[in-house]
Amino acid sequence: MTSASPDRPRSAETDRDGAVDIVEYTDPACPWAWGSEPAFRLLRALTAGRARWRRVFGILFDEDDDPAPDPAAETAWYGRYIADIARHTRAPYAHRLRWVAATSRPASLAAKAAERQGATAAERVLRRLRETTFVLGAPADTAERVLGALAGLDGVDVGRLGAEMDDPEVVAAVRRDHAEARDPIPEARAFHAPGPHGTGVKETDDGVRYALPTLVFSGPGGRVAAPGRRSMAEYLAALRTVAPRQLWEAAPIGPEEALAEYRSLTGPDLSLLTGGTTPPPTAVRLDTAGGPLWLHPDEAATHPALIAAEEPKSPRS
Template identity: 55%
Template sequence: MVEYTDPLCPWSWGSEPVFRLLRAALAGRVRRRRVYCVLFDPGEDDPPPDPAAETAWYARYVAEVTGHTGAPRAERLSRVAASSWPSSLLAKAAESQGEEVADRVLRRLRETVSVLGEPADTPASAEAAVAGVPGLDLARLSADAASGAVLERVRADHAEARSPVPDVLSVAGGSPHPGAARETPDGGYRYALPTVLFRGPGGHRAVPGRRAFEEYAAALDAFGPGLLRRPRRLPAAEALRRHRTLSDPERRLLTEGRWPPPGAVRLETGNGPLWLHPEEAAVHPATRRLPSSAR
């Protein structure tokens, strides 16, 4: 399973409920790999002539996306991300510390733009965003993210994302984000985000854009019916403990029982709440802004 994504992409953020379910459904039965597209690339994009107007336009775009996905969004977006390179390097470097840590690092980076409205588009802001992630060695992460080896891995991701399989060059509609490949400034194409590519003995199957869980299941049937097993919903407290933060779409899809569980911290956003486990709330960058009486 190859997941083409970017830490700062609003469609990838909005697809997290299904992706969290998909990862659980495939745990131990597939090899999973993330490819960071570098959505905001200073090498490809010219600086906006009017940053304030660009930010206002992008905020409206994000509001439209979250209108489809139901995902939280920042009440105020400070700016359009200058670059996805810092967050992509950090997310790639986190993989050497294990899948669980890497997932949590990526989640924090997504939340910088989608919850805080302050995209992690510099090394310093990206590192600050992931401070306190359980099990993370932040000093090691910082050193690895600045290394030539990780830079080459993200450069390889960048190139791979701009060599899409022919299947995604033209995609039928039926979704607010069907996921046809995007044209790049040099006349080439890159995967729309998110896109999942399943590879196996039977070839490959691409599932681009915003899709329902059942569409991933249908694609996997090409490699073996029953490979995808829909997991049980977790009790509310267990799910929040495992995932650390949950949006309303996520908790409706992934949990069962009375909501919210005891101790859950509700963080208001511009499009519904984000729920934090109390241990996460103690270290999360969003709650660092709140007075202690509001936590």
């Protein structure tokens, strides 16, 4: 991580209450962001009530990107790319990627609109949309696919969300996210670390953007950028730098509590959140090429991967 910037301008409010701000730059279709979710879940629980967490959607794939000359070859290559990343993150990945997302803007609009329904709805919507790519292998890259993937999702008014995806305020917010992600702070530009995700910015056709995911921590002690997939120890060090007077120690929870809270657990989720590897007995197992995904029964009832597996096949002609 980059070192703190203690001389940055700080608001009087931040100095007074010792508040911490965390900005997460992400994308629903980013495999590194998918692999970082266990650490981010633990961080969100650890900082709940003590930090303001804001999510910015960087739009990894956009509508005006040039189409691939050979979509099948691109899909095969990107499927291997996801599998290579999963070897580092231990995240599940689909047995077969059926296509590369044409755009991640519809999923980002849905995730942004879901924030209007509260934190729980926002987390469940984004998680389900990530799983269309990394579990089902069928990225939700159109409004129709987004709403189909979210159908029946517990705790979410999908009809309202569908209507609000096109709300001018939601569209403008995602447009601002896109611009903000392409204006990285100096600490991210200067970041370099060993490993496969060791740069703070990525080149684009018209400049650079944050490496996805990136967390930027700000507090009384300064500002720290943590680009790419970093360890939990590095995230805790960032918190202790920007808010040194607070105690930042993560405590494990039980598997049943984790399943009830998060509804969908990977192997890394289990180990980081619970300190163990044994799933709760009520969990529904869904196998992927990268290991199992454990679902709450209510989640399993509407999960598109399980519904697709149960659909009757057409008889051969």
